[in-house]
Amino acid sequence: MTPAQDDARRAMWRHIALYGVIGGLLVVALRVTEYRWLIIDRSLEIYGGIVAALFAGLGVWLGGRVTRKKTDIVVKEVPVEVPVEIPVEVRVEVPVTGPFVRDDARVSALGLTPRELEMLEMLAAGLSNREITEKAFVSENTVKTHVQRVLDKIGPRRRTQAVQMAREQRLIA
Amino acid sequence: MTPAQDDARRAMWRHIALYGVIGGLLVVALRVTEYRWLIIDRSLEIYGGIVAALFAGLGVWLGGRVTRKKTDIVVKEVPVEVPVEIPVEVRVEVPVTGPFVRDDARVSALGLTPRELEMLEMLAAGLSNREITEKAFVSENTVKTHVQRVLDKIGPRRRTQAVQMAREQRLIA
DNA sequence: ACGAAAATCACCCTTTTGTACGACGCGAAA
DNA sequence: TTTCGCGTCGTACAAAAGGGTGATTTTCGT
Numbered sequence: 521m522t523p524a525q526d527d528a529r530r531a532m533w534r535h536i537a538l539y540g541v542i543g544g545l546l547v548v549a550l551r552v553t554e555y556r557w558l559i560i561d562r563s564l565e566i567y568g569g570i571v572a573a574l575f576a577g578l579g580v581w582l583g584g585r586v587t588r589k590k591t592d593i594v595v596k597e598v599p600v601e602v603p604v605e606i607p608v609e610v611r612v613e614v615p616v617t618g619p620f621v622r623d624d625a626r627v628s629a630l631g632l633t634p635r636e637l638e639m640l641e642m643l644a645a646g647l648s649n650r651e652i653t654e655k656a657f658v659s660e661n662t663v664k665t666h667v668q669r670v671l672d673k674i675g676p677r678r679r680t681q682a683v684q685m686a687r688e689q690r691l692i693a
Numbered sequence: 694m695t696p697a698q699d700d701a702r703r704a705m706w707r708h709i710a711l712y713g714v715i716g717g718l719l720v721v722a723l724r725v726t727e728y729r730w731l732i733i734d735r736s737l738e739i740y741g742g743i744v745a746a747l748f749a750g751l752g753v754w755l756g757g758r759v760t761r762k763k764t765d766i767v768v769k770e771v772p773v774e775v776p777v778e779i780p781v782e783v784r785v786e787v788p789v790t791g792p793f794v795r796d797d798a799r800v801s802a803l804g805l806t807p808r809e810l811e812m813l814e815m816l817a818a819g820l821s822n823r824e825i826t827e828k829a830f831v832s833e834n835t836v837k838t839h840v841q842r843v844l845d846k847i848g849p850r851r852r853t854q855a856v857q858m859a860r861e862q863r864l865i866a
Numbered sequence: 867a868c869g870a871a872a873a874t875c876a877c878c879c880t881t882t883t884g885t886a887c888g889a890c891g892c893g894a895a896a
Numbered sequence: 897t898t899t900c901g902c903g904t905c906g907t908a909c910a911a912a913a914g915g916g917t918g919a920t921t922t923t924c925g926t
Contacts, residue, residue, distance in 0.1 A: 633902065646854025648882070661905050668884070677884070678912085680853055681819025806872060822913070834875050841915070850914070851882085 623690040630673045632691070639666040644683045644692050793866040800864060803846045810864070812839040817856045817865050 627637065642652045649667065653660045667679065674682050674691075686692045800810065815825045822840065826833045840852065847855050847864075859865045 635903065643853065644857065646849065646851060646857040648851055648853075650882085658903085659905055661907085662903075664883080664885095665904080668886095671884080676819065678819060678821055679883075680816065680821075680856065683853065683856070684817065684819035808873065831873085832875055834877085835873075837913080837915095838874075840913085844914075852913075 620693040621690070622692075626689050627691060630691075632670070632673055636666055636670050636673070637691070639663065640670050640682070640686055641692050643667065643670070643679050644686065794863070795865075796863040799862050803864075805843070805846055805864070809839055809843050809846070812836065813843050813855070813859055814865050816840065816843070816852050817859065 632640070638656065639652065642655060647655070649660055649663045652663045652667075656663065671677060671679070671682055674685055674689075676682050676685060683692075805813070811829065812825065815828060820828070822833055822836045825836045825840075829836065844850060844852070844855055847858055847862075849855050849858060856865075
């Protein structure tokens, strides 16, 4: 019996014990409420439902707990044999999903102006208002106004979500 | 609504339907057996136990199904003999719209934990810290901590840019 | 059983964003 | 010519996010 197995066994028993305790408490609670609330009619269905729901939830939790280890695949990094020097960073470019086609119908439906589309693209690039200011040669207030209008037209109240929604609607790449 | 989300939704409803049907059958079965076997004494405990056990099992199964990792594909780094010349830029053509494959090597290189990866995905979905709080069942402070670590590890100082960079590095879809 | 890593939470402070106003100039269309 | 869309800019306040530090609890591998 290795310590690890020992630990696992203990954990298992903890689970079982917890399980039993909860079950016992539940049954007791049901017995008590039976006399307190006098719920007689359809009691079996009601109790069954309650028990089922609670234990199903517990089962989900337990299931996630016990099956987690197996599904979590650990990736070990194997040292790479390097005969010569390798550039510090090797980036693999992966062209995705062909050329992007903007949904112009959607754009005009939303009433997005060209300038606002620009702002949207810079939002998607993760630029701050200040950075957009520098790229667009306008004041920060102007940027805020444009961004605000984009948010109003697309819907959400946060730029992150605006970017996500804009991507889904094919407004930006 | 992407097809994938659609699929997930359909699967969820199938689960719920199955769940309900099993529950109904179980209750009916119990009602029948009640008259057949005339088990009256301690019947509540017995029925409770049966229902609990069955639904706990179902819960485990459901939990495993729901929380199962969608991508079982793991990218492993293997020892390779590197030829003398290393092109600075390597272009790899990939068939369009292939399933997303997380660059696990990159993930572990950055030292991103599973929880942090979750947060990253929710960031990409455009959720605010408060919304993440509700989805992850943790306090807002915890969310901020996780997000902060993600930012520290990936690099930028804004969540919008973190999402963009994470996409480029194939950390998220 | 122990230590390391991960996850959780709190506090405080600064910076960035979001919201709500109003205002001005310009060019095209009515 | 007047109106209107668009781009520009401002102020002021509210809300959210970023940043640093420290602490406790869970989890997990050995």
